Amino acid sequence: MAARFLVLVHLLLLAAASAVAVTSAAASTSLATNATAGPHLPAAPGADGNGGGGNVTGFSFSRFVDAHRGVNVTVLGDANINGGALQITPDSLNDAATFLTHKSGRVLYSTPFKLWHRGHGGAAAVAGDGKRVASFSTVFTINIFRPNGTDPGEGFAFLIAPSADEPPAGSSGGYLGLTSAATDGNATNQVVAVELDTEKQPYDPDDNHVGLDVNSVVSVATAPLGMEISPVKPTNYTVWVDYDGAARRVAVFMAVSAAGEAAAEAKKKKPRRAVLAAPLDLAAVAAEWSYFGFAAATGSRYQLNCVLAWDMTVEKLPCDDDGDGGVAARRRAVALAVGVPVAVTAIAAAAVVAYVCSARRGRKAAGEGGGGEDGSAITGTMIRSLAGGPREFEYREIRKATNNFDEKMKLGQGGYGVVYRGVVAGDHTCPGGEVEVAVKKFSRASTQGQNDFLAELSIINRLRHKHLVRLLGWSHDNGELLLVYEYMPNGSLDQHLFTTTATPGRPLLTWSLRYSIIKGVASALHYLHDEYDQRVVHRDLKASNILLDAAFGARLGDFGLARAIESDKTSYIDEAAAGVHGTVGYIAPECFHTEKATRESDVYAFGAVALEVACGRRPRCDVEGFCFLVDWVWRLHRDGRALDAVDARLEGEFDREEAERVILLGLACSHPAPGERPRTPEILQILMGSVAPPVVPPFKPSFVWPATAEDGGIDTMSTTAGTTATGSQVSLTSASTWSGNFMKGSLRHAFEQEVVSDSSLP
Numbered sequence: 101m102a103a104r105f106l107v108l109v110h111l112l113l114l115a116a117a118s119a120v121a122v123t124s125a126a127a128s129t130s131l132a133t134n135a136t137a138g139p140h141l142p143a144a145p146g147a148d149g150n151g152g153g154g155n156v157t158g159f160s161f162s163r164f165v166d167a168h169r170g171v172n173v174t175v176l177g178d179a180n181i182n183g184g185a186l187q188i189t190p191d192s193l194n195d196a197a198t199f200l201t202h203k204s205g206r207v208l209y210s211t212p213f214k215l216w217h218r219g220h221g222g223a224a225a226v227a228g229d230g231k232r233v234a235s236f237s238t239v240f241t242i243n244i245f246r247p248n249g250t251d252p253g254e255g256f257a258f259l260i261a262p263s264a265d266e267p268p269a270g271s272s273g274g275y276l277g278l279t280s281a282a283t284d285g286n287a288t289n290q291v292v293a294v295e296l297d298t299e300k301q302p303y304d305p306d307d308n309h310v311g312l313d314v315n316s317v318v319s320v321a322t323a324p325l326g327m328e329i330s331p332v333k334p335t336n337y338t339v340w341v342d343y344d345g346a347a348r349r350v351a352v353f354m355a356v357s358a359a360g361e362a363a364a365e366a367k368k369k370k371p372r373r374a375v376l377a378a379p380l381d382l383a384a385v386a387a388e389w390s391y392f393g394f395a396a397a398t399g400s401r402y403q404l405n406c407v408l409a410w411d412m413t414v415e416k417l418p419c420d421d422d423g424d425g426g427v428a429a430r431r432r433a434v435a436l437a438v439g440v441p442v443a444v445t446a447i448a449a450a451a452v453v454a455y456v457c458s459a460r461r462g463r464k465a466a467g468e469g470g471g472g473e474d475g476s477a478i479t480g481t482m483i484r485s486l487a488g489g490p491r492e493f494e495y496r497e498i499r500k501a502t503n504n505f506d507e508k509m510k511l512g513q514g515g516y517g518v519v520y521r522g523v524v525a526g527d528h529t530c531p532g533g534e535v536e537v538a539v540k541k542f543s544r545a546s547t548q549g550q551n552d553f554l555a556e557l558s559i560i561n562r563l564r565h566k567h568l569v570r571l572l573g574w575s576h577d578n579g580e581l582l583l584v585y586e587y588m589p590n591g592s593l594d595q596h597l598f599t600t601t602a603t604p605g606r607p608l609l610t611w612s613l614r615y616s617i618i619k620g621v622a623s624a625l626h627y628l629h630d631e632y633d634q635r636v637v638h639r640d641l642k643a644s645n646i647l648l649d650a651a652f653g654a655r656l657g658d659f660g661l662a663r664a665i666e667s668d669k670t671s672y673i674d675e676a677a678a679g680v681h682g683t684v685g686y687i688a689p690e691c692f693h694t695e696k697a698t699r700e701s702d703v704y705a706f707g708a709v710a711l712e713v714a715c716g717r718r719p720r721c722d723v724e725g726f727c728f729l730v731d732w733v734w735r736l737h738r739d740g741r742a743l744d745a746v747d748a749r750l751e752g753e754f755d756r757e758e759a760e761r762v763i764l765l766g767l768a769c770s771h772p773a774p775g776e777r778p779r780t781p782e783i784l785q786i787l788m789g790s791v792a793p794p795v796v797p798p799f800k801p802s803f804v805w806p807a808t809a810e811d812g813g814i815d816t817m818s819t820t821a822g823t824t825a826t827g828s829q830v831s832l833t834s835a836s837t838w839s840g841n842f843m844k845g846s847l848r849h850a851f852e853q854e855v856v857s858d859s860s861l862p
Contacts, residue, residue: 158412163184170627176566177205178203181207200398200402201398202399202400203402205277205396207394215388216382216388217418236345239367240408242337243335243408255276255296256396257276257294257394262290272399274299278293278313294350295311296310298330304319310352312376315385321378323376325375335357353370353375392412491572493573495575509522517542521587555663562632565623569586569655571583588655590649593654593709619787622780625641635664636662638659639662640658641702685720685729698774699779703778703779710766711729711733712729737767772801772804
């Protein structure tokens with residue numbers, strides 16, 4: 101009972117802390133604003149959330165801080181947050197030719213908005229195509245500056261995008277971070293942008309204009325400006341973009357912001373005349389659910405593209421939130437704005453008290469295993485209290501979607517449950533069409549299964565990144581614990597790496613795809629370790645937990661073992677269950693002593709993944725007398741033949757420089773000393789080619805424990821199983837990192853984990 105109680109208290113406190121963090125990080129952010137409305141935009145709700153019957157949602161940033169990253173905004177490509185602003189392209193004092201030219205970036209608001217809806221609303225609101233289109237109004241303050249009086253280039257854009265993806269490869273220069281030579285003009289882009297262009301291309305009217313871009317950087321409408329977008333003297337501008345969904349027309353306004361003028365005051369000075377007005381049918385060109393944000397790029401010439409403040413109000417269409425016309429969303433918005441920390445703390449305390457009372461009654465009535473119905477209700481209440489909680493599915497809907505959990509719909513099975521493929525009506529918030537999903541059904545006994553369920557949900561619910569599998573919803577009826585994820589049509593990475601024959605469904609991965617997958621996983625890990633408001637350790641990074649979307653983009657999944665640790669802590673230790681968690685071959689050697697999960701142990705697992713992707717072999721394999729892939733590759737590296745490790749099935753069709761980069765990085769991440777492993781920012785820089793590959797010693801270093809103080813601050817004084825004696829030191833020089841009788845108990849536990857952990861689980 102005590103362990104169960106402590107786990108739930110921990111999870112509830114995490115939920116409360118997350119809500120407090122979001123509210124604190126967005127101290128300048130409100131979810132219901134009074135931003136200037138467009139011609140047909142309903143009035144925003146008043147302070148009580150009920151003003152004027154308005155049916156809108158939105159946000160407001162008076163400045164930007166790093167805590168917004170990953171919580172309120174998604175920062176992509178070469179973009180960054182510093183100096184109180186969004187830096188859409190780098191702002192650096194370093195060498196311009198290296199750090200400022202040929203860059204592209206995007207920053208998007210983390211939550212998508214519904215831009216159009218089919219078949220709802222009155223006749224006046226619905227056009228002949230049967231679609232109602234949302235109106236919106238946005239205003240932002242920018243500073244586009246050319247340092248040292250250099251010629252400006254290339255441009256900046258307000259962006260509507262179908263997904264929170266990185267800028268396309270090759271989107272620097274005149275492509276403004278929007279498209280590339282390979283994609284420009286494709287209707288499938290579903291990209292709309294208002295560009296402020298500062299360099300003339302053959303298709304541009306001049307080098308200082310505003311343009312409307314639809315799926316291409318060749319604007320469908322342009323207009324000259326009576327002001328210089330990127331002047332020699334730094335100047336702040338306020339830009340308004342108003343979209344009339346009924347008229348399907350966009351208007352852009354722009355004015356100079358007075359020096360020292362507060363953002364709120366600048367936004368009130370909207371000019372009478374638009375600098376650009378043009379027809380725009382978002383229902384025909386944009387995705388139904390789209391993201392708002394900014395994009396920019398530099399070429400051989402460069403400028404600094406900064407967003408200083410941003411307000412947005414969007415009309416809320418019917419069925420925008422669980423089919424209730426947006427009422428629940430407005431109520432949640434008001435609740436978030438006025439008292440998230442208090443509300444969540446109160447709910448958490450009430451849930452804990454209710455849980456304890458229920459557990460006691462259950463033990464008296466039916467023993468420790470009883471009380472399942474009450475537990476289900478309490479768990480449901482706890483989940484619904486989570487800030488920004490996902491959709492709750494009805495059990496019968498999931499049962500129908502999976503054909504009553506038919507074996508033919510089974511995607512995979514692991515230690516925590518079974519995953520089924522399913523089809524649900526509508527997308528994750530509103531009926532209309534069909535969406536494929538992956539349903540994870542927890543199979544453990546009631547108490548542990550419930551803890552597993554809550555642990556995974558409390559982590560994945562708060563994470564937002566393009567290389568993470570997205571949680572769509574949950575269900576907790578009839579004693580069944582279900583999580584609903586987006587479906588990954590190309591399965592898991594291991595299914596492609598280790599197939600014996602290439603089939604149409606499982607083609608051999610080309611080198612370019614492999615390199616892209618490694619970069620995607622590195623980006624996801626960097627987000628978990630350094631960009632999210634808490635440090636998250638995944639604890640089970642491996643090929644079978646890396647899923648592939650329709651474009652073979654990497655999505656890290658299976659957060660059943662993941663845990664969040666506070667930013668001032670270095671490790672997570674599972675008090676509820678001693679033993680090493682994970683899969684042999686991916687487990688860092690120090691974990692068998694500390695039984696702790698750290699960022700360094702996640703990096704070790706990433707190194708194992710990098711090597712298996714490059715070599716096409718599992719981390720634990722028999723090759724030329726070696727039991728582990730890393731030892732074989734290290735021997736080849738010693739002999740100057742590292743590239744001989746590259747997957748022979750590629751028949752030499754790979755980029756030698758990239759392959760060497762991946763192999764050296766994989767070995768560096770596999771270093772037996774935790775403190776010697778690179779951190780995720782360095783890993784990303786290495787993969788992007790902005791820094792040289794790491795220097796790897798020719799001989800694999802011996803594993804020595806305890807680690808020194810320099811080894812990443814690993815705490816050796818507190819362990820759950822007491823696997824090491826205080827002051828002892830162990831040196832391993834055998835081929836296997838995991839050799840030695842002193843760790844057999846932990847190894848046995850890890851092998852047991854591996855047996856039940858096959859996956860393709862989200």
